[in-house]
Amino acid sequence: MNRLNQFFNSSIGKKLVMAITGIFLILFLIFHLINNLMLFGGPEFFNENVARLESIKPLIRVMEIILALVFIYHTYTGLKLWWKNKKANPEKYAVNANKENSTVYSRTMTITGSLIFIFLVIHLYTIWVKYNFGMEGSEDYFEVIKIHFANPIWAAFYFIIMIFIGFHINHAFQSAFQSFGWSSKKYTPIVKKIGTVIAIILAVGFASIPVYFFYISFGGQG
Amino acid sequence: MSEKNIKLTLNIWRQESPEAKGHFEKFEKEISPDASILEVLDEINNHLEAEGKEPIAFESDCREGICGTCGFVINGQPHGPLPKTATCQLHMRNFKDGDSLYIEPFRATAFKILKDLIVDRSGFDKIQVAGGFISFNTGSAPDGNAISIAKEIADEALDAAECIGCGACVAACKNSSAMLFVGAKVSQFAILPQGQPERYERVQAMVKVMDENLFGSCTNTYACEAECPKGISVLNIARMNRDYFMAKLKTGTNE
Numbered sequence: 258m259n260r261l262n263q264f265f266n267s268s269i270g271k272k273l274v275m276a277i278t279g280i281f282l283i284l285f286l287i288f289h290l291i292n293n294l295m296l297f298g299g300p301e302f303f304n305e306n307v308a309r310l311e312s313i314k315p316l317i318r319v320m321e322i323i324l325a326l327v328f329i330y331h332t333y334t335g336l337k338l339w340w341k342n343k344k345a346n347p348e349k350y351a352v353n354a355n356k357e358n359s360t361v362y363s364r365t366m367t368i369t370g371s372l373i374f375i376f377l378v379i380h381l382y383t384i385w386v387k388y389n390f391g392m393e394g395s396e397d398y399f400e401v402i403k404i405h406f407a408n409p410i411w412a413a414f415y416f417i418i419m420i421f422i423g424f425h426i427n428h429a430f431q432s433a434f435q436s437f438g439w440s441s442k443k444y445t446p447i448v449k450k451i452g453t454v455i456a457i458i459l460a461v462g463f464a465s466i467p468v469y470f471f472y473i474s475f476g477g478q479g
Numbered sequence: 480m481s482e483k484n485i486k487l488t489l490n491i492w493r494q495e496s497p498e499a500k501g502h503f504e505k506f507e508k509e510i511s512p513d514a515s516i517l518e519v520l521d522e523i524n525n526h527l528e529a530e531g532k533e534p535i536a537f538e539s540d541c542r543e544g545i546c547g548t549c550g551f552v553i554n555g556q557p558h559g560p561l562p563k564t565a566t567c568q569l570h571m572r573n574f575k576d577g578d579s580l581y582i583e584p585f586r587a588t589a590f591k592i593l594k595d596l597i598v599d600r601s602g603f604d605k606i607q608v609a610g611g612f613i614s615f616n617t618g619s620a621p622d623g624n625a626i627s628i629a630k631e632i633a634d635e636a637l638d639a640a641e642c643i644g645c646g647a648c649v650a651a652c653k654n655s656s657a658m659l660f661v662g663a664k665v666s667q668f669a670i671l672p673q674g675q676p677e678r679y680e681r682v683q684a685m686v687k688v689m690d691e692n693l694f695g696s697c698t699n700t701y702a703c704e705a706e707c708p709k710g711i712s713v714l715n716i717a718r719m720n721r722d723y724f725m726a727k728l729k730t731g732t733n734e
């Protein structure tokens with residue numbers, strides 16, 4: 258135990274935690290997006306598929322608990338690293354030359370991560386709680402989303418956060434490979450490109466939903 | 480003397496002692512574009528001394544980019560704006576007439592400011608003492624070609640061994656992480672046959688001392704590689720991570 262503890266308290270051990278939990282979260286987001294894009298199949302199609310998930314509810318509950326733990330551990334370790342690094346580097350230079358040597362995505366991981374965390378709490382409170390405890394016998398899950406995004410504030414909020422999720426993942430994907438030690442002259446440029454593609458697909462995919470529903474709330478073709 | 484002199488405003492960090500509060504002192508200077516920035520500081524110091532004032536404290540030794548002694552931050556960049564160039568190799572022709580420079584020490588909790596532009600980099604020495612070496616029997620020098628090493632491997636090891644321990648990577652990093660330095664020092668032995676016996680002990684010992692000396696944790700921004708005067712690659716950090724995981728799996732040493 259002592260050895261495990263020492264490992265997870267070392268700077269490199271914490272990086273491994275960030276990388277493993279982060280990749281797990283990216284995998285979740287990919288599944289979540291596939292699921293959400295079913296909204297474009299219309300109310301019946303979407304509602305049928307949500308209802309079908311009822312049959313594997315116990316499995317979903319277990320997955321939700323694992324996901325929550327992973328998410329909390331990722332956030333906790335991320336904030337711990339941020340705090341440690343702030344103490345290691347308390348003073349700024351007179352001239353800010355950050356953009357000469359690093360990307361904005363890499364420098365804003367804690368900010369984008371924290372925004373994602375705040376978003377998630379709100380997202381769970383509004384959609385997840387409604388789906389699980391607030392349907393009052395109705396099975397029209399589609400309608401919930403439709404009403405939610407008819408509100409321009411909600412639509413705009415989701416849209417903006419999805420951009421930041423894209424920022425986070427754009428840096429994070431290749432960063433996880435580097436943390437694992439899987440970097441090489443040959444493959445790292447490809448890994449970076451794949452990360453950017455995943456980030457764009459996830460950001461555009463998720464953001465398309467509030468845009469679409471806000472549009473049909475004006476009576477656009479649904 | 481090739482071109483005509485340029486006029487620069489130099490704002491230089493002055494700090495009496497580690498505890499004192501520092502500030503920028505302004506110097507207006509007409510400078511030959513052929514002078515190195517250290518020569519400019521030498522000249523300012525000559526004037527200061529002639530006036531009976533305290534000269535600016537800064538470090539240098541070889542002045543040819545190989546010892547790692549020099550180094551400060553110019554306009555937010557360690558070793559100044561030229562890539563892969565140590566401070567002592569930076570000439571004033573890289574600046575324009577009328578430019579304003581802010582010259583200040585490397586800043587990190589692990590690098591305490593001793594005076595003006597001089598910082599205490601003994602944290603690096605402690606990391607090196609913990610494992611930045613190989614052990615072999617003393618006596619007559621071993622035969623240079625007794626162990627054959629493939630050219631690509633030797634090249635990679637020598638690239639890592641180019642690190643001059645200047646500390647610019649720590650100074651550039653928003654987390655003040657020393658991972659590029661330690662990655663280079665671990666890698667130069669990890670890939671050579673001579674480094675194998677102590678390979679896993681070495682990486683654990685050096686990372687432990689790195690963490691104890693208040694260096695931050697890498698978040699892969701790669702600012703270190705961009706500012707390193709020797710162009711040390713962040714692939715060395717990945718190799719160190721890998722070796723560290725292997726060490727934890729394989730050995731029970733250094734608990």
Ligand code: HEM
Nearest residue numbers: 275276279280282283335367370371374429432433436698
């Ligand atoms: C859907 C949500 C999220 C995903 C998919 C995700 C994914 C990732 C991945 C893959 C990494 C790279 C790990 C590495 O550098 O080795 C990472 C890093 C990071 N994440 Fe997240 N993350 C998410 C949410 C969050 C949240 C809520 C926070 C809260 C503070 C956060 C903070 C950070 C920080 C600070 C890093 C950089 C740490 C480092 O590089 O050492 N992330 N994230």
Ligand code: SF4
Nearest residue numbers: 642643645646648707
């Ligand atoms: S890795 Fe580069 S920047 Fe860091 S100490 Fe070595 S030579 Fe200097």
Ligand code: FES
Nearest residue numbers: 542546547549567
């Ligand atoms: S004085 Fe030796 S590297 Fe600059």
